[in-house]
Amino acid sequence: MIFHPPHPPSTTSIGEFWSEEQYGRQPVANSRNPFVCGVTGKTYxxxxxxxxxxxxxxxxxxxxxxxxxxxxxxxxxxxxxxxxxxxxxxxxxxxxxxxxxxxxxxxxxxxxxxxxxxxxxxxxxxxxxxxxxxxxxxxxxxxxxxxxxxxxxxxxxxxxxxxxxxxxxxxxxxxxxxxxxxxxxxxWTKGQGERQVAFISFSSGTSGLPKGVMISHRNVIANMMQLRWFESVGRRQKGVETQAALGVLPFSHIYGLIVVALSSIYRGDEVVVLPKFELKGLLDCIQRFKVNQLNLVPPIIIQLLRNQALCRKYDLGSVRYVYTGAAPLGTETHEEVLQAFPGWQIGQGYGMTETATVVLSTGENDILVGAAGSLVPSCVAKIIDTDTGRPIAVADHENGGEEKRGELLLQSPSISLGYLNNERATAEAFVWDEDGRWIRTGDVAVVRRSKAGHQHFAIVDRIKELIKVKGHQVAPAELEAHLLAHPFVDDCTVIPVPDERAGEVPKAFVVKSPVAVAEGRSDEEIMQAICKHVEDHKAHYKWLKGGVAFLDVVPKSPSGKILRRVLRDKEREERRTNGPKL
CATH class of the missing domain: 3.40.50.980 (Rossmann fold)
Structure with a gap:
């Protein structure tokens, strides 16, 4: 596929870009109302x-x-x-x-x-x-x-x-x-759109505490254009000019903000906005407003699958395409959706707050089950061997080559300016070589080919420490710092563990403090106190739903870096042997 979209303007704000048809926006006369309330029907x-x-x-x-x-x-x-x-x-x-x-x-x-x-x-x-x-x-x-x-x-x-x-x-x-x-x-002067920050969206990046990501006007505009022209091939084949899309994901999240809200209105689509996810309300909204595309995250998809009897009570015949992101959708889940809802197609996208947003996407014309999608226009990628730091060649799978895994690095006009007031984190995440500036994703990827011969990237592991709970980012370092403030905690670390509803949830590994030992506190008492400490001060998706386990010592490298991977591997093996702890 060859795409020839217009170049993102460099002297234009996002609002002006959306308003003007000269920048490739769907003509207003052919567009729908930008947003409609899925509860009251109010619209402008x-x-x-x-x-x-x-x-x-x-x-x-x-x-x-x-x-x-x-x-x-x-x-x-x-x-x-x-x-x-x-x-x-x-x-x-x-x-x-x-x-x-x-x-x-x-x-x-x-x-x-x-x-x-x-x-x-x-x-x-x-x-x-x-x-x-x-x-x-x-x-x-x-x-x-x-x-x-x-x-x-x-x-x-x-x-x-x-x-x-x-x-x-x-x-x-x-x-x-x-x-x-x-x-x-x-x-505005020439190039100001490239330099001027439009949004400061907070992300934990590949590690550490949440950081403010500086996203310029041109970053957002570039991604709106990338998505529009990437998807235009599949939509054109389906005879789709404009559509009604679901807006249940929060607009504070980069996925909801750029992919769902801003890109949709640039395409001339209508976004049906729901206050929050509630399954009956979502199904009723699809039926009332004849929603064509569902923008979801894997935990919501799992809820649809687990409640098929309820789904059959509603007319969902308008749905054509399900687009999911924020966390990988497993092959088994993808295939289960196709069986449960035969009229639906499902595709994935991949991105980060730092890439503002989607760099890999799946069009309706070229879907590969288990993959996050192909590179959007003007985006370049390479895969780096995590042991040597050298780029690795992508095997020719059609000739029997083996998949070669490595960290995914990306270039795109949508990649953000860096982290606010954090030069060290910026230098670690945004790296330079002879080919220019790259963003390190912290994700391990492989390249596979669809039946049409197009390259798709599958995310198969994660180097970075980030925990994804229903698409929300949870930084282990943030929870660890909070736990260490509790008198019963001498040392600790936090890792992700699988969860059917949320995708992942945090689990804490704690070394008891001398105070807890001296007071003769039971494991149950300590666990309850620690969980309450988190629940009293943190958002609900940061709660320790994965539980609390006790260690004699937290595994660390000679330099003092917490070896979370050791605990993740141990947890994975225990679950494989004994099943998840209920």
């Missing part, structure tokens, strides 16, 4: 969405004292908490921030106040947009970092009554914006 036309973000930008500029071409983008950082009742104004809000030459930093709705405080401090956010269900958490975090009450704004959600609160809602700001003067046009 493209023209209304444009007007709303322009008016919101005027009001925010006045409230914050921000001017488009004065100060720097770093003086205009705003945090958007992901909405518990995620709704259709989320992306519009980011466009308004960008219209002011500001930066948005999306945060997970499941965050505790301390986790939210960490992101506020790290990003340097000056204001916060949240919703009533999250207000208490947001206020604690905002107070801790000194964000005043008049810099906290509310997105209205179903069932909430923000008019009774002393915080302005986005609808009120938009109304105020209608009486304010138009904003000046951004005075």
């Amino acid at each position: 036309a493209t023209s209304e969405m444009r007007e709303r973000y322009e008016l919101l930008a005027r009001s925010l500029g006045k409230c914050m004292g921000w001017r488009v071409n004065e100060d720097t983008p770093w003086d205009k950082v705003r945090l958007l908490t992901d909405i518990v009742n995620q709704q259709i104004d989320y992306i519009m809000s980011t466009f308004a921030i960008h219209r002011l030459n500001g930066i948005a930093t999306p945060a997970n709705a499941a965050y505790s106040s301390s986790e939210l405080e960490f992101q506020l401090r790290s990003s340097g956010a000056k204001a916060l947009i949240t919703c009533v269900p999250l207000l208490d958490t947001a206020l604690k975090a905002a107070k801790a970092v000194g964000i005043a009450a008049d810099r906290i704004f509310i997105i209205q959600t179903a069932g909430s009554s923000p008019e009774k609160l002393s915080y302005k809602t986005l609808d009120e700001l938009i109304e105020e914006g209608s009486s304010l003067s138009p904003l000046e046009a951004p005075a």
Whole structure:
């Protein structure tokens, strides 16, 4: 396949790019409304969405004292908490921030106040947009970092009554914006879109604590174009011009933000937004809105398979394609979906926050079961031997060559600028050689060929320490640091263990402290205390659902590096021999 998409513009913001057909956007006349609420049916036309973000930008500029071409983008950082009742104004809000030459930093709705405080401090956010269900958490975090009450704004959600609160809602700001003067046009210079940060999205990268990934406007625009033109071949063969796509994944997650929301509206699709995953609500939404493409993660797919009797009560005949990412989908699960839902096709994508987002994708015209997909346009990859550090040749499988595994390295115009205020982590993840700048994925890959002869990459192992829980990232180092603060813990480490519903969950290995031993605490008491310590301070997907085991000593290298792989291998062998512990 040869693709010839337009080049990503370098002097254009994401909102402007989405609005203008000259950049290859699906013509507005042929497009659907960008977003529709899957609960209430509320929606805005493209023209209304444009007007709303322009008016919101005027009001925010006045409230914050921000001017488009004065100060720097770093003086205009705003945090958007992901909405518990995620709704259709989320992306519009980011466009308004960008219209002011500001930066948005999306945060997970499941965050505790301390986790939210960490992101506020790290990003340097000056204001916060949240919703009533999250207000208490947001206020604690905002107070801790000194964000005043008049810099906290509310997105209205179903069932909430923000008019009774002393915080302005986005609808009120938009109304105020209608009486304010138009904003000046951004005075961007050549190449500014490549340099100017649009989003600070937090990721644990290949290791360590969460870090702010600096994603430029051009990074996002490039990936929107890469996905659009990659998928156009398969869609054209299916006779699909525009479609209704499911938006149940949180827009705070890079998958939901770029792949589901932004890329869909660039294609002229409609995203049916659901507040959160709830199986009956999801099935009802598919039936009501005749959804054609489901953007999911493996744990949701497993729920569909485990509840086929319920699924048969709904008309799911509109579904044509299921796209999954955030974690690998096993071959067995893929084949089970095809048997359970014969009219569906299923394909995978692969990416990272640092690659903003998809670098491997599967089109409807070329699916290889068990693989993450082919390289999207303008993306280059190589596989590095993890022992020697040298590039390895990809075997010719058609001639009987053996698969050669290695770490996947990537180049793409979507690859981010690096980590905020963390030069060391940036230098470790983004490496240079004679061929240019590469991102180390920390994932082990092999290359396979589809029946059509196209190369597909399969992710077969992971070098990096990251734990993926329902697509959410959990950094072992973060949990370890938290556990070490408990008086019963002398040393510890955390690894992922398999889980049918979540894909993976964290499991802690703990060395008991002298205090716990001296007090004669039982293993059960210590385990309960440790789990409660995590549950009281961390988002639910970071809880120790894999359990707690006790060690005499945590395995470490001579340099002091925790050897998590030793414990992962031991855990894998025990599960193979004895089965998972219930």
